[in-house]
Amino acid sequence: MTRTLLDASALLAVIFEEPGADMVLSALKEGSSISAVNAAEVAACLFHEDWDSEEVLLAFNQLGVTVLPFDAEAAITSGSFHKATRKFGLGLGDRACLATAHKEKCPVLTADETWMRLDLPDVTVRCIR
Numbered sequence: 001m002t003r004t005l006l007d008a009s010a011l012l013a014v015i016f017e018e019p020g021a022d023m024v025l026s027a028l029k030e031g032s033s034i035s036a037v038n039a040a041e042v043a044a045c046l047f048h049e050d051w052d053s054e055e056v057l058l059a060f061n062q063l064g065v066t067v068l069p070f071d072a073e074a075a076i077t078s079g080s081f082h083k084a085t086r087k088f089g090l091g092l093g094d095r096a097c098l099a100t101a102h103k104e105k106c107p108v109l110t111a112d113e114t115w116m117r118l119d120l121p122d123v124t125v126r127c128i129r
Helices: 008-015 021-030 036-048 053-063 072-080 082-088 092-104 113-117
Strands: 004-006 032-035 066-068 108-110 125-127
Touching (some): 004 021, 004 092, 008 021, 021 032, 021 108, 032 092, 036 066, 072 092, 092 108
Parallel strands (some): 004 108
16 A cells, blocks of 8 residues: 655655655655656666666665556546646656645655645645755
């Protein structure tokens, strides 16, 4: 069961030992997931840092994060969030995370302080910094 959903920035905070990593590690111990869209963002960042596929997969496995599919329901919810999020400069990956949190009925952890100003139905955001 997913107790907390992670934004890409939250998982990257753990991987790169950034501020807020302790909060994310606690959430991981309790059971955290990440949307497949946001997992792709994390992977892209790691590949950019010259990690290989095995290292990326190992990081996901060692952290024990579950990757959730981004399905039609989440896609539609993500689209419905566009109007409320565009003024904050949020993109598809951000909305995918928020929509997945909405679907899973769990809070989302992010390093993006801008998300704290969002007012989305049934979405709770916690900033790790």
